Amino acid sequence: MTVEAEFKPGLEDVPAAKSAVSFLDGKKARLEYRGIPVEVLAQQSNYEETAWLLIKGDLPTQKQLAEFDHDLRQRRAVHYRLKDLIRCMPADGHPMDALHASVAALGLFYPCPNVADPARNWDASMRLIAAMPTLVAAFARTRRGDEILDPRPDLDHAANFLYMLGGKEPTPAARKVFDACLVLHAEHQMNASTFTARVAGSALANPYQVIASAIGTLSGPLHGGANEEALEQFEGIGGPQNVKGWLDAKRAADPKYKVMGLGHRVYKVKDGRATVLQEIAEHMFAETARPKTYETALELERVAAGIYGPKGIYPNVDFYSGVVYQSLGIPTDVFTPIFAIARVAGWLAHWHEQLVNNRIYRPDQISVGKNDVPYVPLEQRP
Numbered sequence: 310m311t312v313e314a315e316f317k318p319g320l321e322d323v324p325a326a327k328s329a330v331s332f333l334d335g336k337k338a339r340l341e342y343r344g345i346p347v348e349v350l351a352q353q354s355n356y357e358e359t360a361w362l363l364i365k366g367d368l369p370t371q372k373q374l375a376e377f378d379h380d381l382r383q384r385r386a387v388h389y390r391l392k393d394l395i396r397c398m399p400a401d402g403h404p405m406d407a408l409h410a411s412v413a414a415l416g417l418f419y420p421c422p423n424v425a426d427p428a429r430n431w432d433a434s435m436r437l438i439a440a441m442p443t444l445v446a447a448f449a450r451t452r453r454g455d456e457i458l459d460p461r462p463d464l465d466h467a468a469n470f471l472y473m474l475g476g477k478e479p480t481p482a483a484r485k486v487f488d489a490c491l492v493l494h495a496e497h498q499m500n501a502s503t504f505t506a507r508v509a510g511s512a513l514a515n516p517y518q519v520i521a522s523a524i525g526t527l528s529g530p531l532h533g534g535a536n537e538e539a540l541e542q543f544e545g546i547g548g549p550q551n552v553k554g555w556l557d558a559k560r561a562a563d564p565k566y567k568v569m570g571l572g573h574r575v576y577k578v579k580d581g582r583a584t585v586l587q588e589i590a591e592h593m594f595a596e597t598a599r600p601k602t603y604e605t606a607l608e609l610e611r612v613a614a615g616i617y618g619p620k621g622i623y624p625n626v627d628f629y630s631g632v633v634y635q636s637l638g639i640p641t642d643v644f645t646p647i648f649a650i651a652r653v654a655g656w657l658a659h660w661h662e663q664l665v666n667n668r669i670y671r672p673d674q675i676s677v678g679k680n681d682v683p684y685v686p687l688e689q690r691p
C-alpha cells in the first residue's frame with residue numbers, strides 16, 4: 310500500500326526508469342546525449358547522426374551513417390492515400406492534432422504489430438524519423454490550399470523539411486540553424502512525453518502508437534506547446550518598453566501567473582539549450598534588424614530574472630526557439646510539430662531501451678474516494 314508520505318505530485322524526483330540515453334544536471338545546465346554535450350552535437354554533428362547516436366548508443370561509423378542517411382531518404386515519402394487523409398483534415402485544426410492522427414495512420418499503412426522483431430522495430434523507427442517531417446509539411450501546406458510537395462532525396466533531413474514546408478530550398482545558413490534546433494530538441498531525459506512513450510511501449514503498443522501517444526502529451530502548453538505560447542506572449546507584449554508594465558499587471562491579476570518559456574522541473578539555472586538558441590538568434594540577427602519579438606524576449610528575461618531568479622526560474626528551451634523559427638518563416642502553430650519531429654529520436658531511443666527487460670508500468674495510487682456506497686436505483690433518487 311502506498312503511503313501518503315511517499316506521494317510526490319507530478320512524480321517529482323521519482324525515478325521512472327534506468328536509462329543511458331541522456332544525462333541531465335539541472336544545477337549546471339548540463340545535458341548530454343549518450344555522454345556527449347548537446348552543445349557540441351548542435352555545433353559539430355547533424356540531426357541524422359544524433360538520431361543514430363541516441364537510438365544505437367554510439368556515434369556511427371562513416372559507412373553506418375551513409376547507409377542510415379540513405380535509408381531515411383528512402384522512407385520520407387508517404388502513401389498517396391495518407392496524403393488524401395491529410396487533405397481531408399479540417400484546415401483550421403491544430404497541426405499537432407493533425408500530426409497525432411497522421412502518425413497513427415502511418416502505422417496503418419506501414420504496420421509493425423509485433424514489437425518482438427528488432428529488424429522491424431528498426432525499420433519502423435527509421436520510417437517515423439523520415440516520414441514525420443513529410444506529414445507535418447503536408448498538413449501545413451494543404452490547409453492553406455498549397456500543393457503537397459514530394460520530399461527531395463537530394464536534400465538532407467533539415468533542408469528537405471524546410472523545402473517541403475516553404476517550397477524553396479533553404480540557404481545553407483538557414484539549413485544549419487534548423488538542423489541545430491532539431492539536435493537541441495532531440496532528447497531530454499524523463500520528461501512527460503518521453504515517460505508517455507515508455508508507458509505505451511511497456512504495454513507493447515506498436516511504435517506508431519507509442520509515438521502518437523507521446524505527441525499527444527507534447528501538445529500540452531506546459532510541455533511542447535509552450536514555444537508557441539512564448540512567441541504569442543512576446544507579440545502580445547508589443548515591445549521591450551511594455552515588458553515591466555505587462556508583467557506587473559499579470560502578477561497583480563494572478564500572483565501565480567506563469568510566464569511562458571520560463572521555469573523547469575529540473576533546471577534551476579538557465580537551460581543550456583536556451584543559451585545555444587539565443588546564440589543562434591544573435592548570429593541570425595547580426596546583420597539584420599533584431600525583430601521586436603526578440604528584443605521583447607531579451608527584456609522579459611532581464612526583468613523576470615529579478616523576480617523569479619531567486620526561485621530558480623529562468624528561460625527554458627521554449628523561450629527563444631519560437632523567435633528563431635519565426636525568423637525562418639515557419640508558422641507559429643508548426644513550432645510544436647517541429648519539436649515532435651526532433652524529439653521522435655529521443656522517444657524511439659527510450660522505446661528501444663524500454664523493450665529490453667520490459668515490465669509494464671502499473672503504479673499505485675492513494676485512494677481518497679468513498680467505499681461501500683449503496684447503489685440507489687434511478688427511480689428512487691431524489
Ligand SMILES: CC(C)(COP(=O)(O)OP(=O)(O)OC[C@H]1O[C@@H](n2cnc3c(N)ncnc32)[C@H](O)[C@@H]1OP(=O)(O)O)[C@@H](O)C(=O)NCCC(=O)NCCS
Nearest residue numbers: 531532535565566567568569570571572573574622625627
Ligand atoms: C515547466 C513547468 C511546467 C514546471 O512545472 P513544475 O516543476 O511543476 O513547477 P511549478 O509549476 O510547481 O512551479 C514551482 C514554483 O515556481 C513558480 N513558477 C514556475 N514556472 C513559472 C513561470 N513560468 N512563471 C512564473 N512562475 C513560475 C510557480 O508559481 C511555483 O511557485 P510557488 O512555489 O510560489 O508556488 C512550469 O515552470 C511552467 O508551467 N512553465 C511555463 C510553461 C513552459 O515554459 N513550459 C516549457 C517547459 S520546457
